[in-house]
Amino acid sequence: MSWGAMGAFFLALLILFAVGNLWFHAVEFLLERIKRRLARREEPPAWHPLPTQEEEQQDRPL
Amino acid sequence: MGLFSKLFKGPEIDMEKSDANAKKMRLLFNQVVENGDDYRLIFGYTEDVARFNYGFVHGSKTKIGNLIVGWSESSQTIVVVPTVPDLSGCGDPTYYRRSEILKAYRNKYPTDAFIIYPDHKGYIGINACDWLDDESLYVYVSQEEALAAFTDFFIHRFATK
Numbered sequence: 001m002s003w004g005a006m007g008a009f010f011l012a013l014l015i016l017f018a019v020g021n022l023w024f025h026a027v028e029f030l031l032e033r034i035k036r037r038l039a040r041r042e043e044p045p046a047w048h049p050l051p052t053q054e055e056e057q058q059d060r061p062l
Numbered sequence: 063m064g065l066f067s068k069l070f071k072g073p074e075i076d077m078e079k080s081d082a083n084a085k086k087m088r089l090l091f092n093q094v095v096e097n098g099d100d101y102r103l104i105f106g107y108t109e110d111v112a113r114f115n116y117g118f119v120h121g122s123k124t125k126i127g128n129l130i131v132g133w134s135e136s137s138q139t140i141v142v143v144p145t146v147p148d149l150s151g152c153g154d155p156t157y158y159r160r161s162e163i164l165k166a167y168r169n170k171y172p173t174d175a176f177i178i179y180p181d182h183k184g185y186i187g188i189n190a191c192d193w194l195d196d197e198s199l200y201v202y203v204s205q206e207e208a209l210a211a212f213t214d215f216f217i218h219r220f221a222t223k
Contacts, residue, residue: 049151
């Protein structure tokens with residue numbers, strides 16, 4: 001196999017990889033948008049942020 | 063010689079960072095769990111593997127969920143609190159009381175996870191390691207002794223078979 005043929009083969013692989021990646025991210029993006037639309041009515045799960053040092057000191061009994 | 067011995071020694075644990083994260087885990091846990099100090103803590107995680115097939119692109123995706131896992135020997139209860147790798151916050155706790163669960167066992171294959179079935183509808187598989195280096199995915203904490211204690215508790219006093 002000549003160097004040119006090998007180069008063309010690897011270039012084709014690279015293009016296939018790039019197109020596959022683009023396709024994957026495009027489908028993921030669309031699915032995520034659909035999921036968000038459907039989940040809009042649901043309440044988001046509760047989230048408790050890490051208490052700061054000031055909050056922690058206030059909570060402690062004197 | 064010095065360089066090679068360092069290379070072969072492998073990654074070393076930053077105990078200062080690990081201790082700071084252990085304190086944060088305790089703060090978060092005690093914030094959402096009543097009498098949190100009655101529980102010992104380890105860091106655990108869940109792995110959700112999903113296969114996808116988008117036409118000519120197919121493969122699998124793994125979602126990792128970080129957990130603060132507390133256990134109480136006296137009440138035979140495991141409490142699981144979802145969190146994030148940087149421990150900036152946590153979700154609501156889920157209680158698994160031995161008297162109320164359907165079954166619990168230590169898995170062997172494909173991973174040695176701690177499996178709890180609260181009912182027939184679903185289950186939770188808790189994975190845990192002594193220490194995980196990847197801070198972007200897991201909480202950075204060294205917990206060799208605590209994990210050994212949790213494993214002993216789970217196998218001998220919590221598992222149902």
